[in-house]
């Protein structure tokens with residue numbers, strides 16, 4: 001029986017905590033075969049990002065093409081996209097291959113702008129292109145620093161409203177960077193509202209938590225979940241991931257990726 005397949009379009013984190021490495025760990029934890037289109041190689045450890053090498057845009061597009069034509073992922077996630085020309089190449093490839101709104105393959109768009117150390121992962125002149133891409137997304141998943149940059153507020157409801165005006169089907173505004181005893185994320189399509197709520201775990205080792213949440217949503221969407229189902233499962237998974245995070249290196253350690261309690265199960269339909 002062939003496995004469910006998902007694609008991540010993302011940057012590489014040499015420290016192994018975030019980016020496509022976190023996405024692949026998460027896909028594997030859900031029993032999903034992970035494929036990649038690499039946008040950039042970051043020179044990164046637990047302390048800082050010290051350099052970024054961008055992949056030529058046409059090669060990013062080609063990675064998407066060959067994966068789509070051969071492995072046929074059931075859902076796609078984007079992370080670090082680096083530059084406006086790379087975003088343009090990705091958007092073109094998505095339209096060509098039916099990824100995102102207007103197509104049949106769900107798209108989880110994590111608008112990664114900076115690392116948790118404050119180092120940029122998106123060129124400032126690419127912000128408009130990134131926002132234009134939101135209209136393709138099934139769901140956009142910014143953290144509160146990103147909502148501040150993208151729509152000028154850290155208020156979760158106000159941010160979600162402003163994000164939805166840019167055209168995604170859903171906004172999922174993450175609350176990990178908030179304070180207080182709960183870590184609450186808001187999922188809304190403008191008419192329904194779902195609060196994903198968990199106890200805040202007292203740790204500085206949350207590197208890769210945003211990628212892990214988005215990748216878990218993508219894995220479950222690839223297996224056929226609705227977005228609300230996928231987000232609820234993914235929230236339970238990322239809470240376990242933060243609870244199993246660990247210290248490695250001198251800075252912020254990564255979240256853990258234990259096998260998912262609710263993996264993706266392929267249902268074989270007899271022909």
Ligand SMILES: Nc1ncnc2c1ncn2[C@@H]1O[C@H](COP(=O)(O)OP(=O)(O)O)[C@@H](O)[C@H]1O
Nearest residue numbers: 143174175176177183200201206209210213242
């Ligand atoms: N200390 C924590 N305890 C529990 N959940 C957390 C904690 N930090 C982050 N999360 C959760 O991890 C996910 C990623 O959130 P966030 O840190 O806001 O995004 P990012 O990693 O993109 O900056 C969210 O579901 C958030 O609620």
Ligand SMILES: Cc1ncc(COP(=O)(O)OP(=O)(O)O)c(N)n1
Nearest residue numbers: 011018019115116207208209210211
């Ligand atoms: C290459 C690369 N991509 C993404 C990130 C940021 O990861 P994310 O999980 O969104 O955020 P943190 O949990 O690390 O704040 C990265 N650092 N590198």
